Amino acid sequence: MKSVLSNSFSLYNKEFSKIMILSIIIYVPLLLLHALIVNYIYEISRFSQYPGVAGDLANSVIMLVFLTLAQVPFIKFALLEDEDEENLLRNSLSFTMDRIISLYIYSCLFGILVNIGSLLFIIPGLLILLFLYFVPFFIAENGRGYKRAIHKSIQFIKKNFWKALLLILLLTFVQLLFENILIFALQMYTATYFTILIAKIILLLFILPLQTIILTNLFMKWKESDS
Secondary structure (H helix, E strand, O other): OHHHHHHHHHHHHHHHHHHHHHHHHHHHHHHHHHHHHHHHHHHOOOOOOOOOOHHHHHHHHHHHHHHHHHHHOOOOOOOOHHOOOOHHHHHHHHHHHHOOHHHHHHHHHHHHHHHHHHHHHHHHHHHHHHHHHHHHHHHHHHOOHHHHHHHHHHHHHHHHHHHHHHHHHHHHHHHHHHHHHHHHHHOOOOOOOHHHHHHHHHHHHHHHHHHHHHHHHHHHHHHHHOO
């Protein structure tokens, strides 16, 4: 784990400018679109019989869709770096754009299935999340078809279930911790939603790529130990 973290931070520092460009191109529009759509749904559903429920579901589904879609170029970026490829920024973006429609469809199905499973006492949703989580990693690795990537992801998680569960929970906890600290600090000076939203987006521009790079390096290490 120490070597993985060291390699991840080394890549993050060495290619910081390219990663930030990629992060701005990918995350800024998706996070702004997420906020716009979710707030609109909250607004139109606030007078319904169960106000907030539609917004909560939309927030969960759309966030999963966008985060799944957005991590692909960073996965490819880390994989290309490991292969000593050149033009990391252009090639990772090109790979993602070539598969954007199929990745979007998969992300939507993934988000919907996880939330349907979560409505069934949480655990089914968590299992779906885990077993399908690494599908984009196998897609980015060598462009496998989705049927093959789903099969590989399920087999991969069967061998690394507890490690993957603890890692995803840990990374999620760290992200939420930083977000809540930031929001708490900002609310001492302002209650303006747009200011808090922009600050949160800026924070995620730095955190999310690093998390994906760490996950990608662990993915490669676990695959090597499984073989």
